[in-house]
Amino acid sequence: MKLRIGGELLRAEAVPGGMRVFRDGRELEFACTDLGNGLVRVVGASGTFTVWVNGARAGARGEALSVTRELARGAGASTGTLSPPMPATVGRVLVVEGERVATGQALVVLVAMKTEITLRAPYEGRVVGLRATIGQNVRPGDRLVQVERDETR
Amino acid sequence: MKLLVANRGEIAVRVLRAARELGAPTVAVYSDADRDALHVRLADEAVHLGPTPPAESYLNAGRLLAAAAATGATHLHPGYGFLSENADFARAVLAAGLCWVGPSPAAIATMGDKAAARRAMAAVGVPVVPGTESPDVATLTAMGFPLVVKAVAGGGGRGMRVVREASGLEEALAGAAREALAAFGDGRLYAESLIEPARHIEVQVLGDQSGQVIALGARECSVQRRSQKLLEESPAPGLDTAALAAMEAAAVRGARSVGYVGAGTVEFLLAPTGAFYFLEMNTRIQVEHGVTELVTGIDLVAAQLRIAEGARVPEPPIARGHAIEARICAEDVAGGFLPSPGQLLRFRLPAGPGVRVDSGFEEGDPVPDAYDSLLCKVLVHAEDRNAAIARLSRALSELDIAGVPTTAPLLARVLASGEFAAGTIHTRWLEPFAAGLQPNPDAVEAIAAGWAFANAGGAGTPSCAAMATATPWQSLGSWR
CATH class of the missing domain: 3.30.1490.20 (ATP-grasp fold, A domain)
Known part of the structure; x- marks a missing residue:
């Protein structure tokens, strides 16, 4: 299978007892053991890693990356739907339903671990489907607000 | 003394440990999210404060005082953060007949008003910007x-x-x-x-009820993101004896002028010219107090408790060796230090000679989004700075945390950098350094293998998730 990790494209294929990874013309073999609970022990020439997998997020040794399976071309185009990057609380809602917004305009401010995270308009358009209220607990995957692109664009 | 610790996480654990060593019975408090937390387990008694949001639990003065009354606590230690620098809360604790383990409400109020603090420091000849x-x-x-x-x-x-x-x-x-x-x-x-580039150097002070204040050396804390520290060390590299003595004298003068009692920190900015300026005073125990403990041999939390009981400050000891602390926070560094709540699927901590870990978490614990991102602190002590850097690098390589990203890989790279070795890092150095880093290639490859294994099933066996999305034709296909 082809994987997109960060901005990079890698290929992985199953081998007995693990995975072979192709990267930059190199082949690397890893022995993999399912530890349960979303954990995989990965042993390769570069060492032993406890890899955790949580949907499209995965990590090892404190690093976390987004991993997606590379599907047919054209999939994954932005829909303008904004979702929290982590579990958080809605701190402020800066727009109203139907409001016109500019690219990069702040729409909703989330608070997680005492830090503010601002969800911004990915492009110019109109706010539709605003479903964020102050104090609400939100999770990744929740659709908080959507920006509808102008028809003419 | 019966001590209520009005905090959570690693600092609550730290204070509970000190109290137990002094033979004092302890009371922990907790919110819904912390029901099974380590600090609850380490206390003699624990009182449920309320729901997870801080305003309904750790920031709720009324519930904290009710918990103290219900358990017959005689002393209250606020830790850091939450209500630790809230003069009104300190007054309320005293008014309830409890002993407040900290400086007087008046000293907290003066230092908490940054403009008043500038005036107070300038009045006793402490340089201000x-x-x-x-x-x-x-x-x-x-x-x-x-x-x-x-x-x-x-x-x-x-x-x-x-x-x-x-x-x-x-x-x-x-x-x-x-x-x-x-x-x-x-x-x-x-x-x-604006003083730039500036180094952040701070002096630990300890004052007692007789008016004596001592300085316990300097900590260098210039490795910061969002004006918050990630690596701290003592002594401060490259700070000569005369400069250290001048800073310590200024810190003692400043603390004495407000009648400071207990442990506190006077923070300075050190300009490239060698001039230093008062930044602010933190009227509480600090996250990074441990590096001072390692080089001086003084238990600062125990000292806070003894001083609250009327003890005098100890003789300032001669500092020995070098100590460095790494703050391990649940943050996604590549995403711009994005806070990353989650669950600690694996949480294996380093050990061995000269390594101390202060942690508020255990394997399996949730990391709530309602509180600070600090998971644990890894501290090392060694005979000199180079040995301490090597020891902390070794300790971080043993750390095995899965489930949330952490600041550990970034800090390992900082320790390996020429700038850190030279001891010349200023407060705005870390963020561009972090932004320029690529993920560790070894980790990327291991993540690719682990993710593919979990999502494709080991050795060609489809996982439950893959089966669920496959059509019957595709599933049957492999039989032919």
């Missing part, structure tokens, strides 16, 4: 750029704006006031000339 308490456009334009606008009630970088030219001034003043009002309920601002 040139600045003004009336930051209007005309005054600031006359003062010149670059400058920094700060919240009078501030701290932690909130309500703070760096202004480099006149054109951005009005907007910066409005923005800082708005942020300060939202964060502290007080929109007052002051402004200072």
Whole structure:
């Protein structure tokens, strides 16, 4: 299978007892053991890693990356739907339903671990489907607000 | 003494341990999210405060005082953060007949008002950055750029704006006031000339009820993101004896002028010219107090408790060796230090010679989004700075945390950098350094293997998730 990790494209294929990874013309073999609970022990020439997998997020040794399976071309185009990057609380809602917004305009401010995270308009358009209220607990995957692109664009 | 610890996480654990060593019975408090937390398990008694949001639990003065009354606690230790620097809370604790383990409410109030603190320090000859308490456009334009606008009630970088030219001034003043009002309920601002590049160096002080104050050396804390520290060490590299003595004397003079009792920290900015300026005073135990403990041999939390009981400060000891602390926070560094709540699927901590770990978490624990991102602190002590760097690098390589990203890989790279070795890092160095880093290629490859294994099933066997999305035809296909 082809994987997109960060901005990079890698290929992985199953081998007995693990995975072979192709990267930059190199082949690397890893022995993999399912530890349960979303954990995989990965042993390769570069060492032993406890890899955790949580949907499209995965990590090892404190690093976390987004991993997606590379599907047919054209999939994954932005829909303008904004979702929290982590579990958080809605701190402020800066727009109203139907409001016109500019690219990069702040729409909703989330608070997680005492830090503010601002969800911004990915492009110019109109706010539709605003479903964020102050104090609400939100999770990744929740659709908080959507920006509808102008028809003419 | 029966001690209630009005905090959570690693600092609650730290204080509970000190109290137990002194033979004092202990009371922990907890919110819904912390029901099974380590600090609850380590206390003799524990009281449920309320729901997870801090306002209904650790920031709720009424519930904390009720917990103290219900358990017959005689002393209250506030830890750091939450209500630790809230003069009204300190007054309420004293009014309830409890002993407040900290400085007087008046000292907290003076140092908490950053403009009043500047005045108090300048009055006793502690150098302050040139600045003004009336930051209007005309005054600031006359003062010149670059400058920094700060919240009078501030701290932690909130309500703070760096202004480099006149054109951005009005907007910066409005923005800082708005942020300060939202964060502290007080929109007052002051402004200072910007000292850059500056190093953050702070002096640990300890005062007692007889009016004696001692200094316990300096900590270098310039490795910061969002004006918050990630690596701290003592002694401060490259700070000569005369400069250290001048800083310690200024810190003692400042603390004495407000009648400081207990453990506190006087923070300074060190300019490239060698001049140093008062930044602020933290009227509580600090996250990074452990590095001072390692080099001085003084247990600062035990000292706080003894001083609250009327003990005198100890003789200042001779510092020995070098100590460094790494803050391991649940943050996604590549995403711009994005806070990353989750669950600690694996949480294996380093050990061995010269390694101390202060942690508030155990394997399997949730990491709530309602609280700070600090998971644990890894501290090392060694005979000199190079040995301490090597020891901390070794300790971080043993750390095995899965389930949330952490600051550990970044800090390992900082320790390996030429700039850290040279001891010349300034407070704005880390963020561009972190932004320029690529993920560790070994980790990327291991993640690819692990993710593919979990999502494709080991050795060609489809996983449940893959089966669920496959059509019957595809599933049957492999039989033919």
